Amino acid sequence: MAKKRVGVILSGCGVYDGAEIHESVITMLALDRAGAEMVICAPDVEQMHVINHHTGEVAAGEKRNVRIEAARIARGPVADVADVDADALDALILPGGFGAAKNLCNFAVAGADCDVNPDVAALVRKVHAQGKPVAAVCIAPALLAKVLGGEGPELTIGNDAGTAGALEALGAKHVACPVTEFVIDRERRLITSPAYMLAKSISEAAEGIEKTVAALMEMA
């Protein structure tokens, strides 16, 4: 049987300005253990900013490229998300981290008024329109709410009332969810899990992500 091909959209490398590293690695390990072939991709754009993760401050004047930094997590070249063919994928997953809300879209600063990177939005929309499952972790469900909110999808970002309200303003139905679980919208084939929106340890984040990936692979 052919391996299932799963697109993984990364948003940089580091929780405060890019892809959350633990979530990304745990996703990749779970996909690999499930026998998936990964198509790791990222938009070829500049990061919103660079955060010094030791101090939490913006590193003034520093610039980094989302795709080039994502290659650190991938251990080598990653596809430009604009070049990824939805027809060649069986499923898609978006790990979290502020990069999902700063670089893939600008939900972190614009909330419900956010814009989504057009290549990322197009890939999500196409994979979804083909009836293939899409998963999103941590804050990344906000991007799904913006792109697919018109369908009234059931999504979770954990239990933060403010963020949940912004998702609902985008048309989504927010479902509260504990960190070690996930929410599945079977009709719309969407799977979401809070991960570090709630996780107090890497083990907690891992449990929810591993279940999310298992559900994604079962549906793919």
Place this chain on the structure above:
Amino acid sequence: MAKKRVGVILSGCGVYDGAEIHESVITMLALDRAGAEMVICAPDVEQMHVINHHTGEVAAGEKRNVRIEAARIARGPVADVADVDADALDALILPGGFGAAKNLCNFAVAGADCDVNPDVAALVRKVHAQGKPVAAVCIAPALLAKVLGGEGPELTIGNDAGTAGALEALGAKHVACPVTEFVIDRERRLITSPAYMLAKSISEAAEGIEKTVAALMEMA
């Protein structure tokens, strides 16, 4: 029972110029699942260089600090390795990546003639001298060979003849080892595993690292 405290020395963030991200995260997840308390640390020094991980080329003129980049993997502040008290640790582990051989020591360019960052060497030496177990993954055993080679420790970096020869020139006895296993020197309380020196997938690396951490915790 008090949690076992395990020092984790990171060397940046990214396989080609820092700590190997998969190895670091898998190490942290295994330690957390085993109930360990982690003391994540890194030397507060500049990286040897910055590599664009998408192209594999040196990013000319770019500079990054090992400790600040390591904070990306740690999701926040990490201790300066110079400030870590060996007395307060029960064990120590060094994930790999070129950073271990470029930033913690310069084995990647100097081979058996390498120098080790004095704070890193001091912490390894003290933890070891207290009879506490020390683990190293991927290329990081080369650093152990330099610091502890006088004792003739049994170590592995997998099966690369050139690298193994350099370890032997430093006084170590190299033991060939498959990627999913580890080598244990029970007398000297050292545990090493090849990880991405041999791994062809993240799952392969994870299997050896998870066994390494289990052995480290059993010995701590």
